[in-house]
Structures are given as C-alpha cells and as structure tokens.
Amino acid sequence: MKTCDRQRFHCEETRAFRSRLASAEPFTVSLMASVSREKYARGIAEGFAMTIETARLVLRLHEVGDFDASAAMWADPETVRHISGVPATREQSWARILRYSGHWTLLNYGYWVVAERETGDFVGEVGFADYHREMQPSLDGIPELGWVLARHAHGNGYATEAVQAAVRWAEAHFAASTQIASMIAPENAASVRVAMKCGFRFWQDARYQSGPVLLYIRGVSDHE
Numbered sequence: 224m225k226t227c228d229r230q231r232f233h234c235e236e237t238r239a240f241r242s243r244l245a246s247a248e249p250f251t252v253s254l255m256a257s258v259s260r261e262k263y264a265r266g267i268a269e270g271f272a273m274t275i276e277t278a279r280l281v282l283r284l285h286e287v288g289d290f291d292a293s294a295a296m297w298a299d300p301e302t303v304r305h306i307s308g309v310p311a312t313r314e315q316s317w318a319r320i321l322r323y324s325g326h327w328t329l330l331n332y333g334y335w336v337v338a339e340r341e342t343g344d345f346v347g348e349v350g351f352a353d354y355h356r357e358m359q360p361s362l363d364g365i366p367e368l369g370w371v372l373a374r375h376a377h378g379n380g381y382a383t384e385a386v387q388a389a390v391r392w393a394e395a396h397f398a399a400s401t402q403i404a405s406m407i408a409p410e411n412a413a414s415v416r417v418a419m420k421c422g423f424r425f426w427q428d429a430r431y432q433s434g435p436v437l438l439y440i441r442g443v444s445d446h447e
Contacts, residue, residue, distance in 0.1 A: 275335070275388045280381060282335035282349065282388055284327065285320050289336050292345035293320060296373040305411035306371065326352055332366060332396070337385045347372035349385040351393070351403070358431045360438070365404045366397065370417070382414070386421045393443050401443045406436050415439075422446065 275282040285293075294316035296302050303310055311319070326333030334350030351366040370386055393403060405423055407414045415437070423439035430436065 275392055276340060277384050277388050279340055280346075280384055280388070281338045281340050281343075282385060282392075283338065285323050285334070285336055289345060290317060290320060292373075293336075293348065296345075296347065296371065299374055301374050302371060305408040305414065322352075323348075323350070326350075332393075334369075335389070337370075337372070337381065345373070346376035346381055347385065349382075349389050351389070356406075356431060358429060360427070360429065362404050362406070362438075365402055366393070368393075368403050368405045370414075382417045383420050386417055390421055390441075397443045399442075399444045403441055403443060405439045406431065407439060409435055409437055 273284055294311070294313045297311035297316045297319070298313075300310050323334040330353060332351040334348050334352065336345060337347040337349050338345055347370065349368075349370040351368055353362070353364065353366060355363055368386065368389060370382055370389075372382055390403070393401070397403075403423075404426070405418050406429075407418060418439045421441075422445050423441045426438040426440040428435065429438050
C-alpha cells in the first residue's frame with residue numbers, strides 16, 4: 224500500500240471510529256448495585272431520586288458552588304479527627320468532589336451534599352462509595368456508606384437523619400441482596416451509635432492504612 228493510500232485509509236478509519244463513538248449509547252457499570260442505565264439516565268434527566276428530602280434536610284448532588292464549604296469542612300481538624308486525622312488541602316477536597324461525581328457516572332451511586340432544608344446551608348456529606356481499599360477483608364464491590372458533618376452541625380441528630388435517608392434510597396435502588404458496609408474508627412463512638420441506629424451490625428475488626436478500624440454491615444432489605 225502506498226503512503227498516500229495508507230494515510231487515506233487511516234483518515235477514513237479515524238472518521239468511522241469517531242462516528243461510532245458519537246452515536247454510541249452511554250453505559251454505566253454497577254458492581255453489586257443493580258441500577259439499570261435506563262433508570263440512571265432517566266434520573267439524570269428528570270432529577271428522579273437524585274434529590275432526597277427529609278424533615279429537616281435536603282440531600283442533593285454536588286455542584287461546583289459547594290467547593291468552598293466542602294473544603295472548609297475537610298480542612299477542620301475536629302471534623303477529620305476520626306477520619307484521617309489530617310486536614311485536607313483545597314486540592315484534595317476538589318479531587319474528592321470529582322470522585323463523588325465519578326461514582327455517580329460509573330457506578331450509579333455516590334455522595335450527596337447534606338443541606339438544611341429551611342436555610343439551604345451546607346452541613347455535610349453522606350453517600351455510598353467503592354474505594355477499592357487495599358485491606359482485608361476486601362470491600363471491593365460492596366457499597367460503603369459514609370458520612371461527615373461540619374462542626375457547626377454536630378449535636379442536632381443530622382447524621383442519623385441523613386444516613387437513614389441514604390439507607391432508604393439504597394432500599395429503592397440496590398438489589399435486595401446487596402450488602403452495605405461502613406468503616407468506623409474505634410474511638411468514634413458517635414458514628415458507631417449512628418450506624419447502630421440505622422440498622423448496621425458489627426461485622427469484624429480490621430486494619431486500614433496501619434490503623435485499627437471497625438467494620439459494620441447491613442443488608443439492603445434488613446429492617447432497622
């Protein structure tokens with residue numbers, strides 16, 4: 224094949240590939256959570272189940288405008304005392320928000336902003352993730368429920384209310400056989416109480432990043 228012919232063939236193949244890519248239907252991958260891509264696409268288009276309201280809170284997807292409040296929360300030593308113990312930089316907090324959005328795109332679940340229903344003020348974050356943590360037992364493929372509240376929102380019962388709302392969302396969107404895990408620092412008694420109130424049971428002791436952790440688990444169909 225002459226050089227000009229090879230170049231022409233390459234250009235035609237490239238155009239054909241781009242055409243196929245442009246017309247391809249987007250798809251998403253769910254490991255243990257059986258949410259159809261049709262339901263997810265409809266949810267994005269219509270806002271179905273992407274926003275949750277409780278008596279005092281609104282759980283909604285993150286927006287760029289949430290960055291400052293989220294970064295301030297994660298930079299507070301008191302907030303991260305039982306999570307990593309190290310305040311996050313703004314760069315790390317921005318990467319976290321992008322990771323939240325990536326979860327929704329690829330796995331059909333992720334994290335929400337927790338805001339006060341009356342004021343709209345940012346008070347924290349709650350949601351599900353699959354971090355592929357390097358630990359035993361492996362949590363790969365198990366939606367891991369986590370929550371964090373800004374310091375000014377502590378002591379109001381918001382964590383329990385937000386976690387209960389997330390669990391109800393899971394009941395409606397995950398397969399009935401799905402197991403949900405939660406990893407909590409042993410000294411974080413407040414989060415242990417929240418987990419127990421929301422139907423989690425102690426699973427086992429483990430270690431993550433050289434530190435001890437407690438693993439809690441519950442089935443989606445378990446009653447609180």
